[in-house]
Amino acid sequence: MNKAITATALSAALLAGGVSTAASLYKDVQLSVDGQVLEADGFALTVADVLAAKGITLTASDEVSPSVDAAVASGQTVTVRYGKQLTLNVDGTPRSFLTHAATLDEALATDAVTSQATQLAATSPRVSLLGARTSIPLDATLPRSGATVDVVTPKHVELVVGGHSTDLVTTAATVAGLLNEQDLTVGPSDRLDPLTTTAVTDDQKITLDRVVVSKKTRTETVPFEVVSKNNASLWKGESRITTAGKDGKARRTYEITVVNGKVSKKVVVAQTVITKATDQVLEVGTKTSANGVGINLARAAMWDRIARCESGGNWHINTGNGYYGGLQFNMAAWNSNGGRDFAARADLASRAQQITVANRYYAKAGTSPWTCA
Structure with missing residues (x-):
C-alpha cells in the first residue's frame, strides 16, 4: 500500500462520513523507530498510513510491528526496526x-x-x-x-619488564598499545621483543629489558708478565728469577652495560699508561741427563722392595710432604748424596738414578735411613 492510495482512501472516508467519521479516523499513535519514540498523531487507517505520514519507507530487510496493513487504534505503538x-x-x-x-x-x-x-x-x-x-x-x-x-578480543599474555614477569589480559591490538595501556615507555637503550608494531596474540610473551649504558674511568694496577727462558745448567724442575717483575699503573675508561640491574658487559674503551710494568724474567732448568755420571744398580731387588713399602713402587711420586720419589728422599739426603748429578729432586730422576743415589747413601749408613728396610 503506498502513500497515494492511503490518502485517497482517507479522503473517501472523510467525504462519506463527515465530521464524525473524521474524528474517528484521527489516531493518537506512538511510533518507535530503532528505539527512538516519535509522536505520530494524525488521520490513519493502517500502520502504512502512520509510516507514510512520517515519510518512512521500508525495505525488505526492515521489521515493523504490527504489519503494515494492520489497522491502528489510538494509544497503540508502532515499532520499526531497520535492517x-x-x-x-x-x-x-x-x-x-x-x-x-x-x-x-x-x-x-x-x-x-x-x-x-x-x-x-x-x-x-x-x-x-x-x-x-x-x-x-x-x-x-x-x-x-x-x-x-x-x-x-581479550588476550592472555606474559609481560616481562626488567626481569619481572606478569600474566595479564589485554585488548591492545599491538605491542605498542599494550605498553601504552600499562603506562610503560621504552628507553633509548632498552631492548623490546617483539617490536612495537607486532600484533598481540594469545599466550604471547613480550619482554622489555631495561638497559643502562654508562662509562667509568679509574686508575688500576697493571700486573707484570712472566717471561720464561731456558737454562741448560739448571735441572729440569728447577727455576730462578733473574729479573724481578714490577706492576705498572694505567688509567682505564670502561663502558658498562647493565641489563635489568645486572652488569652484562664491561669493555675497556680507552686506556692511558701511567707507569709501564716490568716483566719478570724466570730461568727454567732443562738439564735431564747424568752428564757422564755412572749408574750403580747394586741391590736393585732390595731397593725395589723398599720402594714398594715406601711409595707403593711409584718412583715419581710427589705428595707434597717433603719426601720424593720411590725411596722417599728428603731434599737434604738427596743433595748430600749427589742426587743433583741427576735431577733437582728424587721424583724427577729415573729409577736407576734413584737407586744409584741410594747406594751412595747405603755406603755411609746402610739401610737405617729407611724405615721399610
Whole structure:
C-alpha cells in the first residue's frame, strides 16, 4: 500500500462520513523507530498510513510491528526496526550479518553475534566477545546504511619488564598499545621483543629489558708478565728469577652495560699508561741427563722392595710432604748424596738414578735411613 492510495482512501472516508467519521479516523499513535519514540498523531487507517505520514519507507530487510496493513487504534505503538548490515572485524577476521539492533551493544547481544563468536571459538577456544574492545562505543547508534566495527578480543599474555614477569589480559591490538595501556615507555637503550608494531596474540610473551649504558674511568694496577727462558745448567724442575717483575699503573675508561640491574658487559674503551710494568724474567732448568755420571744398580731387588713399602713402587711420586720419589728422599739426603748429578729432586730422576743415589747413601749408613728396610 503506498502513500497515494492511503490518502485517497482517507479522503473517501472523510467525504462519506463527515465530521464524525473524521474524528474517528484521527489516531493518537506512538511510533518507535530503532528505539527512538516519535509522536505520530494524525488521520490513519493502517500502520502504512502512520509510516507514510512520517515519510518512512521500508525495505525488505526492515521489521515493523504490527504489519503494515494492520489497522491502528489510538494509544497503540508502532515499532520499526531497520535492517542493517553489520561487519565485525574480530582480531582481523571479518564476520558479516544482518541485524535489527539499534545500538552496537544490542547487536553484540543478539543470537547472530553469539553464533559468530561460537564459530571463532571453534578454531581459537579462548576467543570471546566478553570484555572485547570495539572501534566505536558500545552505546553508539548503528546507521541504517550499516557499519564496520573493529573488535579486539581479550588476550592472555606474559609481560616481562626488567626481569619481572606478569600474566595479564589485554585488548591492545599491538605491542605498542599494550605498553601504552600499562603506562610503560621504552628507553633509548632498552631492548623490546617483539617490536612495537607486532600484533598481540594469545599466550604471547613480550619482554622489555631495561638497559643502562654508562662509562667509568679509574686508575688500576697493571700486573707484570712472566717471561720464561731456558737454562741448560739448571735441572729440569728447577727455576730462578733473574729479573724481578714490577706492576705498572694505567688509567682505564670502561663502558658498562647493565641489563635489568645486572652488569652484562664491561669493555675497556680507552686506556692511558701511567707507569709501564716490568716483566719478570724466570730461568727454567732443562738439564735431564747424568752428564757422564755412572749408574750403580747394586741391590736393585732390595731397593725395589723398599720402594714398594715406601711409595707403593711409584718412583715419581710427589705428595707434597717433603719426601720424593720411590725411596722417599728428603731434599737434604738427596743433595748430600749427589742426587743433583741427576735431577733437582728424587721424583724427577729415573729409577736407576734413584737407586744409584741410594747406594751412595747405603755406603755411609746402610739401610737405617729407611724405615721399610
